[in-house]
Amino acid sequence: MNTLPEIDDLKSKNVTQPHVIAIFVLVGMCITAVMAIIAFYNNNNLLAAVLMMASFIYFIGYFVYKTFQNTALISVIILYSLYLLMFYLVYTGGVGNSGPLWIFMVAPVSLFIHGFKRGLFDIFIFITIVGVIMFMPTDIIAHPTYNTEFKLRLIYSFLTVTFLSALYEYSRQQSFKHILELTKEYQKLAYFDPLTHLSNRRDALRILKREQARMLRTKEPLSVALCDIDHFKKVNDNYGHNAGDAVLVELANIFSDSIRKQDCVARWGGEEFLFIFPQTSAKNAYIITEKIKQKMQDHLIHYQGQKIKVTFSMGIEELHSNQSIDEAINSADKYLYQAKSSGRNQIHPKF
Structure with a gap:
């Protein structure tokens, strides 16, 4: 993708x-x-x-x-x-x-x-x-x-x-x-994040517009998930910003390896990532992201002799035909806020 x-x-x-x-x-x-x-x-x-x-x-x-x-x-x-x-x-x-x-x-x-x-x-x-x-x-x-x-x-x-x-x-x-x-x-500078080599916000929006047009044409579901690393500021404060960059790079690799061929993960900004799941309902998107979360449970990121443990919170939204892309992402952001407020290391809504 x-x-x-x-x-x-x-x-x-x-x-x-x-x-x-x-x-x-x-x-x-x-x-x-x-x-x-x-x-x-x-x-x-x-x-x-x-x-x-x-x-x-x-x-x-x-x-x-x-x-x-x-x-x-x-x-x-x-x-x-x-x-x-x-x-x-x-x-x-x-x-x-x-x-x-x-x-x-x-x-x-x-x-x-x-x-x-x-x-x-x-x-x-x-x-x-x-x-x-x-x-x-x-x-x-x-x-x-x-x-x-x-x-x-x-x-x-x-x-x-x-x-x-x-x-x-x-x-x-x-x-x-x-x-x-x-x-x-x-093109790479314009559409890809130089640190993680994932799609950036501009490219993610381009892909979302294309998938939304396909969704309206085929009537197949389309879901998005907004992901935020928990306590990322503490990682930067305790280990330094280079360690924070290393965490972002490793998480980007894990996310890329964990999604399907038709899916896309982009760096939305800072420590936020956006997942795009074509032909996928919110329930099935939850299943995919839950597997990624389980993979991260015991995963440690090694950086200069340090072992860094990170988790993430995520909000999922399924796009509807009468819903704009901004509305869907804002809805996913609200679910992300709920996951943060509920103790982090969670995915909302739960199915």
Whole structure:
């Protein structure tokens, strides 16, 4: 139950990438369509047909994205159709043997879509095939002749662009990881108690609101229990505040180990803890907390050679549909006060 809430900013990569890809598809669709029209007017019908087919494939990719929101499929469509188009332009020469010059767009697109490692692998396969096509003897398969200097300079330039694109992509990924780690740390500070590593009051209220919404939807019970350590001031006075912190940490561990997976315990403030019991009536919450109390009966907390005995008092309240969270917690606090007034080391109400 004690998990970090969803962070939209941490998913920014997954949110922005599909939109960028969609824009790329639209731009690619328009550019290839315009180039197809130009090739048609220049009586290069084969090139015009290929470019128009590429434009249609980009249109299909955009349709798939808008209809199914399938980023993986649209990525495969646009990336490998781009590769095929580049292979065709290298093989045929395009217009005036300028077709190979378009391959420079492959590196940044591959790295953006598939990331650093997978992108470099794809680029390696791509440039290998391009090299085979360009250096293949014309007596084996007829294709435009490029002079050796042009072919070498083209490959060197492509590798340079690939290196720069890979460096940028690697830096971007490292920056994203760093931001992710920082954001998680800030999340921990915002939602978790730094001493006990339990949820703090803010996170407990977030969880309570979520469970209350589930309770109203499913009509299943929801209970809370407010716990206060008995005579905690005496612990601080007799053993020091560091001992008090050690007591809080050990109790937090005991509480966490004693509740069910769906339950939550939070540090409500000072020496107070709040238990949240989803799908649990007040009577069943009493049974759970009573077991925890029994576990504490003979438990001693060891601190620097000292043996510290502590007990706690607790008040339980079951939330009702017409009751706010504040009202439920105030009611649990009143039961806690009754448990304190009755001699401490008790749970109220009794069932």
